[in-house]
Amino acid sequence: MSHPSDVLFERMRSVVEEPGYPLLTHYKQDFYKHDRQALIEMFAPGMAFLWIVRAYGTHLTPLYIDGRYSAESLAALKMDGEARTYLVSEVGVYQVTHEKAKSELARFDYEVRNGFVMTTVGANLGSIDLTIRHTQKGQTAAILFSSDRALESLSARDVIALQRIALAQAIERSQSLFTRVGEVSYNGQSIMTQRAEVQEVCAA
Numbered sequence: 001m002s003h004p005s006d007v008l009f010e011r012m013r014s015v016v017e018e019p020g021y022p023l024l025t026h027y028k029q030d031f032y033k034h035d036r037q038a039l040i041e042m043f044a045p046g047m048a049f050l051w052i053v054r055a056y057g058t059h060l061t062p063l064y065i066d067g068r069y070s071a072e073s074l075a076a077l078k079m080d081g082e083a084r085t086y087l088v089s090e091v092g093v094y095q096v097t098h099e100k101a102k103s104e105l106a107r108f109d110y111e112v113r114n115g116f117v118m119t120t121v122g123a124n125l126g127s128i129d130l131t132i133r134h135t136q137k138g139q140t141a142a143i144l145f146s147s148d149r150a151l152e153s154l155s156a157r158d159v160i161a162l163q164r165i166a167l168a169q170a171i172e173r174s175q176s177l178f179t180r181v182g183e184v185s186y187n188g189q190s191i192m193t194q195r196a197e198v199q200e201v202c203a204a
Contacts, residue, residue, distance in 0.1 A: 005043035009036050011093045015086070016053060023053045023084060030057035042164070044156035048089040050101055052076050060088075063104055065161045066112075068168040070105040077101065110161050117145070117165055125149065125158060126186065128166075132174050133182075141170035142183040151186045159191050 016024045016031060024031060035051070038060050042049075050073055052059040061073040077083065077098055085101040087094050096104075110125075111118050117125040126147030133140045143166040151159075166184045171177055184192045 003040050003043070005036075005039035008043065008088060008090075008093070009039055012051065012086075012088060015093055023055050023082065024058065025055050027057035030059075034058075035060045042160050044160050045090065046155070046157045047160065048087060048104075050104060051086040051088050051093070052083050052101075053086070054079070054081055054083040056081070061105075062160070062164055063087075064107050064109040065164050066110065066168045067108070068171065069164065073105055074102065110165065112165060112169065117162060119158075125154065125162065128169060130166075130169055130173055132170070132179065139174050139176060139179040140182045141174060141179050143170060143181065143185075144183075145186040145191075147187060151189050151191070154186075159186075162186065163191060 012031070012035070015021070031053075035058055039049075042062050048063045050061045050063055052061075052073065059073060059076040061069045063070075077085070083098075085096055085098055087096055087101075087104065109120050111120065112128065116127050119125065124147070126145040126149065129144040129146065131142050133142070145162055145166075154162075163184060167181055170179050170181050181192075184190065
């Protein structure tokens with residue numbers, strides 16, 4: 001069964017599979033598997049992404065959500081070698097300059113402020129309660145959002161933003177990229193969608 005993100009994926013695919021396209025000559029699984037998986041997990045109406053394509057792989061980042069993701073993309077832009085940057089959304093896939101990419105990475109529609117997730121238009125999406133449990137297998141984080149708002153009142157984009165903010169907060173609090181996130185809930189309801197891992201659509 002097709003997923004709504006498949007349209008975006010096919011538009012991106014048409015870019016890298018255009019005859020004579022000089023990039024993505026190695027580590028093609030970055031696009032055909034990992035970017036496709038990310039689109040499935042993070043697609044929602046209104047979502048936008050920055051897509052960086054270089055000879056050795058790709059980097060796909062959700063835009064306007066959390067500074068950690070922007071920092072990762074800024075670091076990717078500083079890597080040696082040619083890189084092309086694209087804005088990806090329901091509107092289409094458009095190549096942009098690195099300067100434009102950086103300006104988009106500096107914009108945010110959400111902010112963690114004094115333990116609350118706020119939108120830039122002043123809506124309070126909820127408070128954050130984050131705990132980290134230490135075991136012999138490593139660290140596991142649980143992130144609980146609490147709000148007077150019902151989960152059903154949030155947009156699909158808001159829910160994805162909360163998921164991504166939860167992951168970023170777990171990394172920031174634990175100071176480790178290897179911290180496992182075991183639970184993310186909103187008023188007691190899980191908001192982490194479990195999806196089957198996609199298969200590559202092209203041999204890498």
